[in-house]
Amino acid sequence: MIMLLMGLALAMFGLAVTAAAFGAATRNEAKPEVRVQPRVEAVPERFFADPHRAFHQQPNVPLEVLLLQIEQHVRLEQAAAESFIHLPTSEALNCRTESPLVH
Amino acid sequence: MSDTHLDLLKSVAPDDARAVLALGSRRALPSGTVLFELGAPADHLYVIDRGRVNLTLPMQVFGHDEDILVEERVSGQTLGWSALIPPHRFTLKATTQIDTEVFVFGRAALLDHFAARPAVGYAVLGNVSATVGQRLQVFQAMWLREMKRVLQFSRGAGEAK
Structure with missing residues (x-):
């Protein structure tokens, strides 16, 4: 009788451990919501410079x-x-340059 | 020195050009010399005989005032034309980029000379007008190019929202 009770207890224990392990493996953890804060950068007064993306894309430029x-x-x-x-045309006025600030 | 390479004296007869040059004095400026400051009274006109001068404006960059290059003037070119145009204040800062030599002309001496020789004054002021007009046209075009980019950027930022 004692042997039967011990076997039953071990079986129950094993079942509990298995259930706990299964639950841990399949649980969907609620991930903390990641809030992306818009990055605010110090931007110089705009005269020649710069509304250009390249400028903003270079963090910590000396x-x-x-x-x-x-x-x-x-x-x-x-x-x-x-x-x-020298030769006023729309194409000349709007031509692109190799400026590092606009590419 | 030949005066034919000086923008200020284009179309001026050689004798008259020499007479105008005689009104000025030559000044040697080491690299990095500030020829005039933004907002300073403009009493002198300068012609670069040799060298190079940076014309700058202050711009706030990351909270600091930095001198931003606006234009470069080289040998033969005129600068400081605010001396001849009211309100006679420099609207840029001029700093030599390399060792430079300039002719310096006082406004009073030039205007007295032109009053006595109107044909020379007409030619010289025509050359100054060309310099002023060229800057205006260059900056009109540069301003429009920048405006185009501002619009493109604004549109891009609007679409990203």
Whole structure:
């Protein structure tokens, strides 16, 4: 009788462990909702610069690099504007440059 | 020095050009010298004999005022034309990019000379007008190009919402 009760107890214990393991494996954990905060960046006053994506896509650009990029942008834009003045056409006015701020 | 490479003296007879040059003085400026500051009284007109000058405006970048290049002036070109045009205040800052030599002309001396020789004044002021007009046209075109990008950016941002 004692042996029967022990066997029954072991069987119940094994069943409980199996059920617990099965429950743990199949449980859908409620994942915490991830809220994406819009990134707010310090943007310079807009004159030559910049509503351009490339500018925003470069995080932590050193100031010196940024200033060089602006300088290069101004030179290219000025050259494009001078080409337009030399031969005024819509194509010349709207031509693209290789400025790092607009690509 | 030949005066034929100076924008200011285009179409001016050689003798008259020499007389105008005699009104000025030559000044050597090491690289990095500030020739004039934004907002300073503009009493002198400059012509670059050799070298290169950066014209800049201050722009706020990440909370700091930075001098942003607006235009470069090279040998033969005129700068500081605010000296001849009211309200006689410089609207840009000028800094030499490399060792540079300029001719410096006082406004009073130039205007007195032009009053005495109207044909020379007419030609020189015509050349100054060309410089002013060229800047206006360049900036019109640059402004329009930037406006186009602002619109493209605004439209892109609107579609992303």
